[in-house]
Amino acid sequence: MTAIIGWDIGGAHVKAARAENGRIVAVAQRACAPHLGLAHLETPILETLAELGPAEGHRVTMTAELSDAFEDRMRGVVSVAAIAAREIGADNILFYAGARGFVARANIVHEADAVASANWRASAELVAQHCGEALFIDIGSTTTDIVPIRIGRVAAQGAADAERLACGELAYAGFSRGAPQAYARLAPIGGQWTPLVNEAFASMADVRRVLGDLREGENPADLSPTADGRPKTVAASRARLARLVGRDGADLTDAQAHALAAHFARAQLRVIEDQIALLASRDAIAPDAPYIGAGAGRLLVQRLAQTQKRAYRDFADLIDASDELRIAAANCAPAAALALLTI
The missing domain is CATH 3.30.420.40 (ATPase, nucleotide binding domain)
Known part of the structure; x- marks a missing residue:
């Protein structure tokens, strides 16, 4: 052995x-x-x-x-x-x-x-051994790697983070860590656009919990402490997100809290979509290439694939x-x- x-x-x-x-x-x-x-x-x-x-x-x-x-x-x-x-x-x-x-x-x-x-690159090399054409997307807790596979080879232009950020192969957009206000300047509350409080009051894990994409309590997708040290519950996450718009959790209805979290999630996803668009602009992605999803946030990769009418395959396969x-x-x-x- x-x-x-x-x-x-x-x-x-x-x-x-x-x-x-x-x-x-x-x-x-x-x-x-x-x-x-x-x-x-x-x-x-x-x-x-x-x-x-x-x-x-x-x-x-x-x-x-x-x-x-x-x-x-x-x-x-x-x-x-x-x-x-x-x-x-x-x-x-x-x-x-x-x-x-x-x-x-x-x-x-x-x-x-x-x-x-x-x-x-290690993950991308393994994908390249199984897929001739693909877009490998690993949404981890902190970042998203976006790596084109062409003719069974890793077709990345960048190597270091600075290069990869500039050419569409890396986004500082993760499933659970990072600040929601990094992706938006305003949020819709009660029919008005509200400027955001730029403090470390919440994380993307709070967004995921409110939307139902992350279960309450400790789990491998969210091992970091909460911003305020309070529990990893939907109610506590709602309160943390409410602080970003200068409110208490009780000030928001269920629908408003959900809409706020969904706004942050869409804003973050656009960052990833923009990087994919940058790759597409240099013909880095084959027309029929599937999206291969990895990381704690690969459910989001599957949703992206559906939205962009791409086949999806899980790294687990x-x-x-x-x-x-x-x-x-x-x-x-x-x-x-x-x-x-x-x-």
């Missing part, structure tokens, strides 16, 4: 997937917060390793270098690589450098630019695993892809 663990070490989550002989047998996800101190990254890695057990190989990708725990991204890559190597404690650890493949820790300093935030683990692997696509990709 050959066991490989793929790691996706982010600024909000540590995700990992264990593959044995090409089949996913375990998936783990934990919240992390390196900006509060590096112990908040080290501990989730250790706990995840204890859950998944030893393996013949470990493959690591990261986005945690973007955390303001680090002075810049390059220092972040070197630091996160050192933490991962120390906490995993294995000699057989490789770091994913995107189109350059895998590199040893000894080469991290020289390959830091390629290692930084390359997790999206590409994974050899039990039904439960296929779903978990689709939520942690880069980690699962790293565990499965051949070197």
